[in-house]
Amino acid sequence: MSTSDFEFERRSLWQTVLPELQLRLIPQGIDVQLVDLQHGSLVDHVYDRHTFDRHITELAVCHRTSIGPFFLCLIGDRRGLVLLPSVIEDEEFIHIRNAIFETGKDVKLTNEWYVRDDNAVPPVYSLQPITKKFKHFSCGQSQSVTVSHSQSQSVTVSHSQSQSVTVSHSQSQSLTVSHSQSQPVSDSHSQSQSVTVTHSQSQSVTASHSQSQPVTVSHSQSQSVTVSHSQSQSLTVSHSQSQSVTVSHSHSQSVTVSHSQSQSVTASHSQSQPVTASHSQSQSVTVSHSHSQAVSTSPETSHDVERWIDTFHRLQDMLQAGATTCFRDGKINQEHEYKQQKYFMSGVEQEIQQALEISTTDCLFAMRTFKDIISTDEAACRFTDLTSDRKLDAYAHARMQTLRDILSTKLADDNLCHFNVAWHRAGLTPEECPEHADYIDDFSSSLVERLTTLIERRIDNRLLVGIYSTDKRHVFSDALPHCLRCLRLSSQTYPELSHTEDRIRGLLQTGACREHQAVLVYAPEGSGKSVLLSRVCLLALELFGKDTIVIMRYVGITSRLKSRSQSLRDLLSSICTQLDFLLNHHMDLMKDDVERLLSYYYSLLNRVSKSGRHLLIMLDGIDQLKSTLQSDDVNINWLAGKLMPKVHIILSFNTTPSNADVSRTFVSKFVYSDYLVPVGRLTAKEMEKTFCCELTRRGRRVTDSQQKAIRNAVKTATTPLLVRLIQEEALRWPSHFTPTSLPESVDGAIARRLERLERKYGALLVGQIARYISSASSGLSELELLDVLSCNTEILHLAGQTDWGSPILRFPFSLWQEIRIDLGLFLEERFIDCKTLLCWSHQSIWHVIVQRYFTRVDKIKQSHKDIADLFLDSWAVNKQVSPDLSAGWRCISQQPLLYSEAKYNLRRLSELWYQLLHAGDIDGLKENCFCNYDYLLAGMHARSVSCLISALEKGFCHVLDAEIHVILRCVVHAKRILLRDPLQLASELIGRLRQVKEYYPNHIDSLVQQCMEWCDSYNLPLLVPLSSWLPDPRTPLVTSVDCPDGVQRLCVTPNGQHMFCTTPKNEVYMYHVPSKKLIRTFAGHRAPLTAVALTRSNKFVLSASMDRSVRMSEINSGKAVHVFKDHGDGVLCLLLTMADDYVITGSRDCYFRVISLDTGQVVHSKKEHTGPVTCLSLNAKNTILLTASSDRCVKTWTFDDLELLSVIDENITSGIATMALSVDNTFLILGLDDQSLIVKSFTTGTDVHQLKGHKGKRHGEFVDLWT
Known part of the structure; x- marks a missing residue:
């Protein structure tokens, strides 16, 4: 998408608006991300309809996760490129093709690029991927010059920089702000809602085209103007007339657009955006650009780009001519507006239309108008549409004025920003013209103020601040992600689970009137246990009424149930908190006092049993807490013991060889074997039935040969996971595709998809993304992943972001979006630490990825170090950055320990110690975490004393270190005091460490000094020990290792x-x-x-x-x-x-x-x-x-x-x-x-x-x- 019109505005968004928004919103725990879907693109995404469709889906994603503005659009004075339709209905395509044939044109081109797909219901003709013919075509660079021609109908020169700003919130909502210079971007906010604003520098919106209303953008008669481009490349595009238009660049490639007349048009460009020049007569066109950048692309890629641009325009001309004839003859439904518009609608127009259909109150449009533009100035053609005699194009300006009028009518004043800019002969030149510099400043400040206002207004309205207490909001934030997951999983198609569901129904009915036990559902991973338990939650409402209390917990998807770090105590605490809230007890729970928690838990169950209501507690994946199932942390009898009538518990457990001992221990607690419910192995017929049901639901089908291949693959499968992975692939199969072989195991399906991703994107890039996601203790948010990728210079090289001299060094969101879509079922979102995190959806996927990409210790440690640097806000320190990258702007979001005095960065608290530990940076671990007073205090305040002790224990279990051992013993001995008052931490540490600090001068001595400084700055009375009377925290025996076979040397x-x-x-x-x-x-x-x-x-x-x-x-x-x-x-x-x-x-x-x-x-x-x-x-x-x-x-x-x-x-x-x-x-x-x-x-x-x-x-x- 062309960015020449808004070059300075776009730069201002990155360098001024983004940092200012981050500065304003970080105290509220809001992350701000600016995403440009065209950043790093070689050509305008309008040329690639499949890429465009993928980009525009982000609009719905942004809005779905938003509580505020989700679309920011910059509108200038020019119009946009027209899209090719992605699919054409069977009958409609035949009419258009016949109309083209009757005009004497060869329909070979339409037959080549639109192929019938009988797998769609009803059948359609689908636009084929560009790479089907042009193997080296790529959108992977960030430079494009487009010269378009459309015979004697219309010419569109468009600009639509499409960016997006994502704002993520650290509380119960998710706030995303994106920019829509013709691109949507979605980011998520820290709770279950978000605000998304998409930025779209859309200059022109082209509505419909017809032969009776030609729009011509012709420039200067019989004169040839050369516009220099600092990327010496030349692209060659041939058109249906015999003129030639040469667009030269400074990076050794050329673009030639040939027309049917005999003049030459030289268009040069020096920026990394696409420029569209259209001609309908025999004049020459001058396109000039001022910002020079260098791009390096392979000759094969440049050649294929040139050939596709030529094909694109010829194909578009043919379809528009055929569609116009069919409209006139009534062969295409005239009443359906989309059928009339889809052949003539520009990409920018579709984006704006899509955004307005989603919401008119959550869009922000910035409209810039040049006053008294002089059409004869050389730069005028870059900012407005001109006729062949270099006069303002009245029709194009009328269309733009109509668009502005429509927006003014549909939108409130708060959603519009108007900027009138004085014309300068060189265009927009803030370096030379003080008025333009003032405009850029006004533009930046206006957007910052407007976005801040819209975001804060929505936060206040949607979060109901002041109505719900903090405790209630914590209950909601803890429970809602599980409820949403339950609804999503219960809608999945698994007919083969009905028999097991009926058995559980009987057990629930039995438990309604007499004592019983919890139901334990066990099976290998991927058997559908989570879907089954989700259905049981809805089944309980059906059996016992809508007043049934249903508490559902999926281990690993929220902060309090993180599979790698939490225990049964945390699970019990989470359940008690929600029950206490629902029953209106409002008891002050001592969540670290296990005995008190258990006593209160049983009293709550007793109260429910004696009432007229039923209670169902669903716990999915308790095997992920297996490290505590055999410990005395919490007696597991509260899960496996006898239950009172009307109180129901259903559990799921993965049966794997590594869980065998724990599984036997847990199962031995069950007295009644009837309550042990295995999920049996599915038959091939059941799996095939599941497969077909999902295809029907999605409006797809498969051919006989495809069905045979699927049947052969699933006949040996043991779990529905394999069916789902094959199903995801089959949904994309056209009817003319014949699969040669399909994987017959889950591991094989996972490995095959990873191999396909490696062939498409490169093994280094795919491997590094997989390592980053796997290296995080609970996953990474999309913003964190993009930040850490942008900090990795090697990855930026692989993504082609270091070759074209852009001041913005950022991993392309478009590339990540494509990878994310291709990963598909591999990824899932989990709400942890008040952020929506991306992690692997199944342990099977995680195991295959670890075996494949975690083979070198140095790469594993470096991945952990990169993430640690991100959370330390030190990503640019001590990194080897080549000179050509040193001045680049990577736009990394801040990760402070405290967002404000009362708001902690839970992500830093959770991840920093984990990453430093596994990176092998023990000194950094102690300096920034375990021997850092602010970190220790924040860990207790934001979480609990038990969580802090758990982190210290895990650290000591990975590295034998005397200082960590001493800190651990101090906190353990002071636990009962710290439970009552966490602010006594400084006094406890001083009293226990003062006598031993001289033995540990590196970090313990510094920690004691930090505690003293904190006490000096604390304004309330506080007991500070000046001498030590507490026992020495050290012990003679630090640890022992059992060697059952004996030790000799x-x-x-x-x-x-x-x-x-x-x-x-x-x-x-x-x-x-x-x-x-x-x-x-x-x-x-x-x-x-x-x-x-x-x-x-x-x-x-x-x-x-x-x-x-x-x-x-x-x-x-x-x-x-x-x-x-x-x-x-x-x-x-x-x-x-x-x-x-x-x-x-x-x-x-x-x-x-x-x-x-x-x-x-x-x-x-x-x-x-x-x-x-x-x-x-x-x-x-x-x-x-x-x-x-x-x-x-x-x-x-x-x-x-x-x-x-x-x-x-x-x-x-x-x-x-x-x-x-x-x-x-x-x-x-x-x-x-x-x-x-x-x-x-x-x-x-x-x-x-x-x-x-x-x-x-x-x-x-x-x-x-x-x-």
Whole structure:
């Protein structure tokens, strides 16, 4: 879409309006996003009808999620391009084609591009994708010059910059503001509503065209005007007349539009927007543009773009001529306005019409009019329509005036902004003309004020601020997303679930009159459990009446039920809060007091049972809380115990191998087996029936060959999820498409769609988007995802946003929208942390994506780091940005910890610690989260003490860190006090940490200082401890790891997070110390292990064994990369050099050997001891090697050439078992077989100390103590 008319206005939207709106609305927790659907496009989206249709659907999405303005349109003085119809009804197309044929024209073009689709009901002729013939056609760049020609009828030169602003709210509504320079954009607000404004720089709206009213835009007779474009490309478009129009650019491509007359028209453009020049006579047209940018596109793409533009205009001319004839002859229904207009309506006109049909009160139009425009000025043709003799086109101006009159009639004054601008010979030039600069300032300030007013007005009206209390709004925000999900799922077609539904109906009726248990529905994922439970909710209303209390919870879709972080306690708290509200108890719940919660829960159930009402509690996906099902956090009897009459609970549980133990534990609580309801495997016939029902509902069908392929695919399927995935694909199949093969498993269907996306968009782009969504703890909002993609310079390169010199470096929303649509069922929206987040709809999808894209640790950590940088507002800090990108405007929304004094950024509280933890940035984790007082206090205020403790525990389970452990113990010990008054946090931390802060100068000391500063600034009385009387928060034992098979030798990574131990099974086990999980097993030895060591790089582990070998294994893969077998007997010890270039081994054959790790060759082999070599050591500089043996002596060697330096054997009374050298090379410590410990001077070999008292054999612990 052309943006030349509104170049400066568009720039102002990004650089002035957007930041100002963000600044004004951020205290209310509102995110503002400006989305330009044409940003990054190579051609005007009007040329690609499929892209246009996809874009215009965002209007409805914006309005549906809005509580305020959703469409902002900029209107100038020019008209717009006419669209090709996407579908034409069967009979209508035949009439038009016949009319074209009767005029003597070849209908081959119409037959080629419009193909009959019998899968539609009724059949239609569908416009084929452009890439069907022009394989390299792409809308993926951001530059376009369009020269259009329409024989002797009408010429349209349009501008319609289509952008959108999205405003997202942090409370119970979602506020989206988009701009509609001919594009809709939707963003969502933080609660279940939103305000969307679409921006559309639409200059001209072309209504209908007929042969009797030609509209001609001709420019200057027989003169050729050259307009320079800073993108040297030339596009060639041939037309039905034989004139040639050349549009040159500065990026080595040319566009030639040939006409049937013999003049040449040179149109040049220097901006990244499309320019449309139309001719109906033999004059030349001059189109000039002032802003120069460079675009690089492939020659193949440019060539296909040129060919399609030519095809587009020829096809449009033919359809308009045929339609006009059919209208005149009455062969097309004259009463149906759309049938008359669809062949002549411009894209901008359709957008405005669509927006006004949706709402006339939520649109904002900014209309700019130039005063006293001089048509002979060179720049005039860019801002208004001219005739062939360079006079103002009266018809075009009349159409625009009619449009303005219609808008003035339909809209209130608050929805219109008028700007009268003085004409300048160079057009709009705010750099040269002070009046134009004032206009741009006025334009920006007016839009900011108007949008702010409309948004705030709708927030006040729709949220009923002051009517509902905060607690009531929290109940609504927690319950409404579940209600909406229930309604959506219950409408899905699953006829095969009717039998299970009937069984549950009987159980509910039984529970209406006597004691019973909860109903547990269990089946593998994707079996339709959520749909079944949603139907049961409606069934309860049908059985027991409309006054039935129905509380529904889908685990994972709201803040209080996030599957990765919440527990049964949070679930119980959520249910009690809603029940308390519905029964008007208004009790002050201590939500962290589990015993009190349980007691109150049972009292509420008892009250319902004794009343005349029924209660149904539906809990879907409790297996996602499996981490707490086996703990004593909340006794699960409240879910599985006996229930009173009229109280019903229905649960669903995914049965997977990983859930087997938890499933058995939970099922064992059920006394009555009748209440265990499996969802059986569906038959192929049932799946086929489901498939056909959905196609019929959507007005589609499939051919016999397509039906056969579907039948073959679903005959082995076990869950409806596969049917839904195939169904989503089949809805797009035309009747002439024949599927070669379809996936026969859910994993296969998921993988196949991902492969298709990778072929279309590139594996790097698809993989990075998948990693970002999967890396978030609960998903990402659309704004957050676009922000983090825009911060990734590599991704911007892939999206083509760094090649054309735009000041706006933003990931194209149009590209994301297309990817989002192609992902389809993979994504779902969940309302968490007062934001609508995108996440994977099924665990099966998540598992396949993790297996496919989470293969490299560096990429995983970088994804977490990118998201962490976003929430730290530091995305531009320390990033490697190439010089050509350093000045780019990425328009990233702010993520402060506090929106205002009473409003917290829940997204930052939830995501920041999680992202820093998984990015491996432990210092950043402590500095910004766990040792940051503001963050700790905000976490308790916004959530609860239990949530803060849960986050600290999860952090400590991932990383063994003394400071995090100390903070965790402080908060746990202070929990009862903090439950009553969270503001006592500072006093508690000061009192508990003051005595230990000197031991932790990095972060604990800083935290204590932060607490003191907060106390100094607090204006109410507060007890601040100046001395410590509370117990030391540290404990001698920090953690322990159970090793069921026993431990013989061990080594620990330098950061203390992992340990490697040898076992009696002749294997090396790798444990993650914080989580106590067995990570990997290294096997291969056939005899007991004697030693284990890590390389300094932490990439390899080496193990020695009595089987005469040393194995070197890669830690990440667990595979052996070297096996050193050059030993005459069992290997007793091994030692690595500091540079990881050599391994030294000692064996029972009295040899010690130096082996190269690179080549595996034995560099040195010495037999200088008379007994087995049991110990090895190197000094700090790796210049001296020490070998010890059961022959009661220690020998020192030069490491380079193994020259013997000395022998230490004085007072060594038995064989040497262990040996260590102090760091400063002063002392040598020996552990002997006779259970004594000797400390010797390393220099002289004399005794310093001799210690006795040990009663067992000494092992490698001595070495660990001294090294």
